[in-house]
Amino acid sequence: MASFNLKTPDYHLRTRGIAEMITPSRWDGPSVAASVHAALQARRKEGSNRTASPVVVGMIPFDTNAPALLYVPEEVEWNAEPAALGGVEAAALQPVPLAVDHADSPAYREGVARLLEDIEQGALEKAVLARRVEVRFDKPVDTDRVYARLCARNPSAYVFQADVPEDAAFGDNAGAILLGASPELVVGCRRGRVSSKPLAGSTPRLADQAADEAARHSLLQSAKDQAEHALVVQAIGEVFHRYARDVVVPEQPDLVETPVIWHLGSHVSGVLREGVCPLTLAYALHPTPAVSGWPQRPAQEAIARLEDFDRGFYAGLIGWMDADGNADWALTLRCGFIKGCRATAYAGAGIVAGSTPEKEHAETATKLKTFINAL
Numbered sequence: 615m616a617s618f619n620l621k622t623p624d625y626h627l628r629t630r631g632i633a634e635m636i637t638p639s640r641w642d643g644p645s646v647a648a649s650v651h652a653a654l655q656a657r658r659k660e661g662s663n664r665t666a667s668p669v670v671v672g673m674i675p676f677d678t679n680a681p682a683l684l685y686v687p688e689e690v691e692w693n694a695e696p697a698a699l700g701g702v703e704a705a706a707l708q709p710v711p712l713a714v715d716h717a718d719s720p721a722y723r724e725g726v727a728r729l730l731e732d733i734e735q736g737a738l739e740k741a742v743l744a745r746r747v748e749v750r751f752d753k754p755v756d757t758d759r760v761y762a763r764l765c766a767r768n769p770s771a772y773v774f775q776a777d778v779p780e781d782a783a784f785g786d787n788a789g790a791i792l793l794g795a796s797p798e799l800v801v802g803c804r805r806g807r808v809s810s811k812p813l814a815g816s817t818p819r820l821a822d823q824a825a826d827e828a829a830r831h832s833l834l835q836s837a838k839d840q841a842e843h844a845l846v847v848q849a850i851g852e853v854f855h856r857y858a859r860d861v862v863v864p865e866q867p868d869l870v871e872t873p874v875i876w877h878l879g880s881h882v883s884g885v886l887r888e889g890v891c892p893l894t895l896a897y898a899l900h901p902t903p904a905v906s907g908w909p910q911r912p913a914q915e916a917i918a919r920l921e922d923f924d925r926g927f928y929a930g931l932i933g934w935m936d937a938d939g940n941a942d943w944a945l946t947l948r949c950g951f952i953k954g955c956r957a958t959a960y961a962g963a964g965i966v967a968g969s970t971p972e973k974e975h976a977e978t979a980t981k982l983k984t985f986i987n988a989l
């Protein structure tokens with residue numbers, strides 16, 4: 615039975631089973647929003663004696679033209695105060711890693727160098743280049759335990775565990791379980807109030823407290839990171855203005871911390887215009903330049919040219935929407951797919967003028983830790 619779990623600082627959503635798949639005639643924002651809306655309204659009519667609003671959960675891939683996995687689940691459980699998940703640190707019978715492939719990636723450094731040439735020549739301003747690392751174990755990975763560890767270690771994140779059905783439409787992700795702890799919300803909506811918290815511009819955290827403080831300070835002062843961040847916020851602000859009113863775009867970013875990395879983050883907010891569905895806004899924003907680049911088209915072409923894999927649901931969206939138009943859609947970052955004895959982790963970094971292959975490789979290694987250390 616397909617399961618979907620999402621734990622945030624405010625709630626824990628767990629669903630089981632698939633009552634109805636969302637199958638729009640086209641994979642674009644308006645068609646998806648219309649199909650989701652129709653399914654939710656039909657469920658609402660059917661279940662008028664229930665108090666909770668019907669919900670659609672799922673994942674939208676990096677490439678929005680590819681099929682999303684969206685469905686009305688059979689069973690839904692909301693917990694306002696997420697209970698602690700047991701058995702996190704028990705060591706017995708843990709699978710043992712046999713091999714780690716591509717932990718160091720000369721091809722990634724090479725890709726960054728090529729992108730820097732394109733940027734220098736003015737072909738684009740930014741592209742987010744990702745890489746993947748594979749870990750093979752001697753026995754199947756206990757994914758519930760990985761989820762419990764991700765939850766315990768990332769209390770401020772959007773932590774997820776979701777089954778991808780065995781269906782050719784989902785490519786390499788078919789039959790896998792997606793797990794991760796994302797720091798980044800693309801669309802949150804409560805009673806029409808929408809917000810987004812894009813992150814861009816990052817530096818690894820350091821074990822020594824004074825050094826970590828210095829790293830945090832220099833991220834705030836870094837012209838390169840501020841420019842990379844500003845470009846993302848500007849693009850998101852423009853989309854917000856099209857779909858929302860009373861839009862607030864901060865002039866300066868805040869610092870966002872995860873256990874392994876510092877990010878620059880900005881809280882963009884507004885009120886959805888009459889009749890606009892949060893999923894329409896999500897499709898209009900996604901993929902933001904935080905995971906693709908800028909301008910959008912040359913950035914996506916560079917990603918397709920330089921990455922030797924299909925992102926699938928990595929750098930996509932994961933979340934839910936209910937019949938009242940409330941929703942949360944977070945980026946599927948700091949994540950990986952588990953299939954039996956094999957785990958594949960993904961991480962990317964924004965390449966802009968001033969980036970270096972060595973530093974960006976190190977940044978992806980830091981980001982990979984969130985998932986890999988939970989295995």
Ligand SMILES: C=C(O[C@@H]1C=C(C(=O)O)C=C[C@H]1O)C(=O)O
Nearest residue numbers: 814815816904947961962963964
């Ligand atoms: C692409 C990833 O992260 C994105 C890239 C960031 C950056 O380059 O500074 C920061 C946060 C994310 O928007 C990832 O974690 O895989």
